[in-house]
Amino acid sequence: MSLPDDWRDWQIEDEDALGEDETRLLDSEAGLARYSVRALAEETGISKSQVSLALQRCLQVSLARKDRKTGVPRANTKALFDFIVHGLRYVFPARPGEITRGIATSFAAPVLEGRLFSSGELVMVWPDARGNTKGQAVEPLFKSAPYAVRRDKELYAMLALVDAIRLGHPRESKLAANLLAEYLG
Known part of the structure; x- marks a missing residue:
């Protein structure tokens, strides 16, 4: 991938x-x-x-x-995957916030580009002054995630997929989980 x-x-x-x-x-x-x-x-x-x-x-x-x-x-990729898919949204719930500039995540991130089409919803972003996308703020799993993903594209892809699982409806979550399974493979 x-x-x-x-x-x-x-x-x-x-x-x-x-x-x-x-x-x-x-x-x-x-x-x-x-x-x-x-x-x-x-x-x-x-x-x-x-x-x-x-x-x-x-x-x-x-x-x-x-x-x-x-x-x-x-x-332990199996245990980690199970936790992300079945428990993460309860331990680290994500709630869309105000409109801001940031780094695209969830279904707006490059890893899901062209795979999902929204019905005009605002995209989700991690707030970041250097980000290029305007969308609804969503708190990343850790405050330094925007810094870390700028250094590692695989980490960016995986964290965006995790956000798609945390934020998504069943269809988005399932697609993100399948792609994340490939990354963790």
Whole structure:
């Protein structure tokens, strides 16, 4: 599954893209360093202490488990998928807010472009001053999501699909769940 080349819904700045060295690092064995608490904090804009606590909670409830060979936490994709599809909307409900400028999410994001057609509804956006889309504000799962998705198009696609599940009607939620299953595959 791939996103269109013009997947960015914001004004691009140098900090948004990974450099060539960072891209090579992700593709190599040394890419395991990408999953350290420090690296995750840097990539997501979440503090190191919050990343550490989140990893501990995920390990405790089996949404993540440590890799037997490397000891690096890995997502338990089946449990994570089940939680997203069946429980996330109750734990992290999303309510459309005021009209604002931001980054398109849910059915307006590039990952669902051309797959769903709305009946004239306003699109959903994560409020962000650099965003290009005007729509109804929806609070992201974490306040730094707009920062994180500018650095990682796969994360952008997955978080937009999660929002489609949180916000969508059954048809939208089912399509988003099927696409998310492909990403988590």
